Amino acid sequence: MSLVHLNSSRFEEVIYHDGAPCLVIFSRKSCHVCQSVVPVLEDLQPKFDGKFGFYYVDVEEDKALYQKFSLKGVPQILFFKDGDYQGKLTGKVEEEDIEERITDVLNSES
């Protein structure tokens, strides 16, 4: 199942207005590491269906978004809960690391 794409305005709504726990991968088509991390997220997504959101931002389409988080590269997976930034994972990450972080975010006090 492919990830839901967010543009700037949808990002505002989903992250800050809805505030549900979620992750957002900042990625681009021409990045081969991104292309191997995105499938990992797509596979993980059903496991957390209804509990944790999975979103995708294309940095070529939305410069403002990566500038806002002063990102220095792709892929980066940013975690959010109740509209608060919960940290990130960068570069080539393994499924287990992502899963662990999701569980941490879900279990964290807010």
Next chain:
Amino acid sequence: MGNAYDLIIIGGGPAGLSAGIYGGRAKLKTLIIDKGTVGGLVNTTREIVNYPGYRQISGSDLMLDFKKHAESFGVEFLRDQVINTDFYQEEKVVKTKKGKDFSAKAVIIACGSEPRLLNIPGEKRLQGNGVAYCATCDAEFFEGEDVVVIGSGDQAIEEGIYITKFAKKVTVIVLHDEGILDCNKVSAERALQNEKMEFIWNSTVEEVLGEENVEGVKIKNLKTGSSSELACQGVFFFVGMIPSTQFLSDSGVEMDQRGYIPVNDLMETNLEGVYAVGDNRIKYLRQVVSAAGDGASAAVAAERYIEELNSFKTNVLLSDKNVLLLFFNALNNESLQFSTLLEEVNNELTENYKVVKIDIATKKNFAQKYGIKKVPSVVLVNKGMEIKRLICSMDKENLKTQL
């Protein structure tokens, strides 16, 4: 078994996709396994201007064409990662990260290469926070900032030039004496004339500095041994590539110290029915065009290997009669004459054998299997098991008594 294929290709870059095109066209049931989106490292190439037939195309668009081409011949694709293999059997087995097993008569390894890490302090910790390996992916994040590039090969210099489109300044750290770059001349001239590029010669980087983000690098001068610090927000490492063959460490596939796989002209590895193509093999030129050529060679070699395997199975292993395996060479007259004699003698027997002729010039595998060194040679087999070897006499009576 739904997971049984004729040909499995590990890796979907230009070499793997080309092998797929040839395999699919030869009507082999072919599967390409790739852990990401097919195309491999070529996807990061912004512009390809030397692939025949395409004056200018982006790497990812070219790979999309390769993929569509392979699909048009019925090649199947799977997004998964091969983590283990068993190549010792005639049916090769690959196991994937998602826990699936696939088998094939032949396997082509086309898993490419990945950037080499320098393994200096700060490099790993600051990955994605200023440490980068791909300009196409990350150059844009350093708009108006200071960037350091490590290396002076084609990739380092060409990517460095690209980064100047965004960065305020690009400082290239070069191992060699002043004026010496490892890259091609055209790029060297362009770089040396680029006002935004500076060079630090005879030097290497020994540490990446910074807490949350890259704040600088520690540079060591190899001539004087002295160290200095240079402030920057980004460091791009272009210090060569390493083959992505770690998953083959227990496979029995022979590799050199660095993990590259040696092959012959047919792209055969040391293991029967296992081939290696593209960037993960030892080779002179690592380009899309040469990768494609590798893929074609391997797929054709694999096709012939599979065909021989199948015909050997039907004609020899499953034969009810005992079989005389006659090893000959079309270029060797004596072996041809002997072949005629053997047929003649066999026809005169009351209970005759099935004669299967094997040209050792093209079917080396079987010659090897039975340890055949010279032609003519004859091995009498039952269901493939050796019963005895004949003395290849041109004397008809002598031959007859041996049968």
